[in-house]
Amino acid sequence: MSKPVLRALPELIEAGIISEENAEKIKQYYLSRPDKSGARALLVFGILGAILIGLGIILIIAHNWDQLPKFIKIIIAFLPMILGQLACGWALYKKTEQRVWKEASAAFLFLAIGACISMVSQIYNIPGKISDLMFLWMLLGLPLVYLLSSSIASFIYISGITYYACLIGYSEYPSHIPYFYWLFLALVLPHYYWLIKNKPTSNFTVFHHWLLPLSLIITLGTFGQQEEMLMFLAYFSLFGWLYLVGRLTYFEEQAIKNNGFLVLGSLGSVILLLILSFDFFWDELYYQRSYISDWWDAPEIYLSIVLTLLASIFLFLLIKKSNIQTINLLDILYLIFLAIFLSGLYAPVQSLIFVNILIFVLGLLYINRGMQKDHLGILNYGLLIITALIICRFFDTKWSFIIRGALFVIVGIGFFIANYRILKRRKSAT
């Protein structure tokens, strides 16, 4: 009798809430139901084990065993990969129904491929860049995602291509735009679609809801090679688009914690607005106005246009699906920002004020929504937005300490009252 429900049965019988007959029925139901937790634990530990062994092999290889003869080193390089391949073959042919075999062997093989390529380049002192190594590794690992329908392989792959894009776009010199990342990303999307269609509530699918937008957010900055001011526009449209993806029916039906697109889209927009609530950006933008013709030579402008169009298509779909009344400020935030950005070229002070007002209104909107939905998370998110705005203004306004202090006290009281009201309402409802 490990389940809390079963443990509570004697107490419920004693209190006269359920009859003994009902208690017996409840007990039989739980005992006859197949226990899924065991299988899930096996899956988790199987995958963790395979990943740990794979990573361990990579680290052991990085030690450089220079006293071993070359022939032995080559065998050691290929052995884990071949074992991984045999395990995958076994999983595919004999253990078709057991997910743990497929996931664990795919994870192990994926890492073993990296180990093999690394060791071969070590043996022959091949200097190649890490990005070249990642490129080859991800390309050779990708088929595992589809052949074994492996989501762990897909995680390693998405993380790997993100790292690859960062190497090319941020850290290597000279850095350039990692166009191959987008091709790589497109290649994993059919698996994501398959997950959404076939396993809409699986934890693997939920991880993808977070990992994919996160990867996009991390790598979009690699486009910022020439006109970095425009990247703010591109990022804003990206966040706007992510938010609108999160508003699709499929995602709306999920709990907020599963909706990575919506959360990251909203959080990203708010953080960007907070950064832009300082005057340095608008001063620089005003100064850049004289070089505006250069913008048309920069890839950033086309990226911004494509992302804004993409977001607008999703906005159009949203309007078509529901109706115009259900559209709120958050859905069109990227369009409002676009207008503020463009007007900032001519009237920087006004744009700065608009941004500050916009953040404040957003905060109020989330507080209101939290109240309506009886959701403490959303409510406090709104309060946090307003607090962050005040903290930002704390540093760069010339307001007296009394005014700034009073603002903090007011928001602090707001936190108490708002949370108290919701909790009180919940209490009276029960």
Add this chain to the structure above:
Amino acid sequence: MNKLSLFYLLVMVALIQISVPAITVYQNEMVLYKGSEFLFKTIPLDPSDPFRGKYVTLRFEEEEFETLDTSLWQRNESVYILIDKGVDGFARVKRLSRKPMSGNSNYFKGRIKSFYLADGKAIISLDFPFKRYYMKESKAPRAEAAFERALRDSGQQTFAVTHIKNGKSVLVDVKIGEISLKDVVSESKND
């Protein structure tokens, strides 16, 4: 797709996964087996790589190259570097070319690091492809120290042993005098 065809696909993928690193092994072995040996004078450093571990980065005297041929080169452009042996037995850069060379197999592919013209001469800084020498992780930092000591105390020549053939190159060893850097480190540990 049924189980059997998925299985065959997996076998094909597995063969590709094996063959890509195996081709690298084969190509490098061919250069070692058939290529000519060249010695390059060096100056090392010591960074690390997250996947392949510790290595010693090498720089070569011959990476700085002057020529009267003033044809223009771009930074980061790939280049074929033709070499021969100097009177002291060490390799000398003889000529650069954009295309693979015919009639002589003693060339490898490198990169132009910088290029400028002065006094009717082209002064070119080259980037050789064999600049990483992987070592056991505990040895790499000590290798550098031993290396500097050898240079300071005895002025012994340090150099890289490479094999070169038709555009490809393999770094075989790094030596101080007649002793391999790996052995220098294990000897210095016993001091």
